[in-house]
Amino acid sequence: MTAPQAVQDRYPESVSYCYGCGRNNEFGLKVRSIPAGDEWVAHFTPRPEHMAVPGFVYGGLLASLIDCHGVGTAAAASLGSDDEGQEMPRFVTGSLTVNYLKPTPLGPELELRARPLEVGERKVRVSVTVSVGETECVQGEVLAVRIPDSMQ
Numbered sequence: 001m002t003a004p005q006a007v008q009d010r011y012p013e014s015v016s017y018c019y020g021c022g023r024n025n026e027f028g029l030k031v032r033s034i035p036a037g038d039e040w041v042a043h044f045t046p047r048p049e050h051m052a053v054p055g056f057v058y059g060g061l062l063a064s065l066i067d068c069h070g071v072g073t074a075a076a077a078s079l080g081s082d083d084e085g086q087e088m089p090r091f092v093t094g095s096l097t098v099n100y101l102k103p104t105p106l107g108p109e110l111e112l113r114a115r116p117l118e119v120g121e122r123k124v125r126v127s128v129t130v131s132v133g134e135t136e137c138v139q140g141e142v143l144a145v146r147i148p149d150s151m152q
Contacts, residue, residue, distance in 0.1 A: 006032035007072040010088035020068030033072035070142030074124035077116035091144035
């Protein structure tokens with residue numbers, strides 16, 4: 001059985017340079033959102049340069065991860081369940097809300113889980129969590145907006 005393809009691997013070449021999720025950005029974070037039932041999952045292991053204070057992840061990095069995973073989830077959700085072979089539409093962030101629940105330790109792998117809350121033709125609202133093991137550290141919500149043709 002073939003592993004599911006990441007949402008970001010299906011973005012058009014011309015819009016695949018995002019620092020957070022662009023496959024063509026050699027210095028980027030390379031967030032990869034994979035379908036998992038009615039959710040999308042991504043994993044990321046913070047490196048020492050992602051430190052806020054010794055032993056803990058910088059909050060801005062966590063916001064970036066939520067942003068890119070949420071936008072990728074929005075793109076996939078906008079296609080619905082019958083999306084085989086279609087090029088993934090590109091969305092950008094309309095708004096981002098992040099709630100830091102617990103300090104996020106530096107070192108262990110982070111798991112991001114995203115779930116679409118509202119799916120419209122132009123806008124998608126997505127809930128995202130960041131966990132380490134069983135501990136939920138961050139909750140976020142992304143309002144993603146489909147980019148106009150003029151940006152592609």
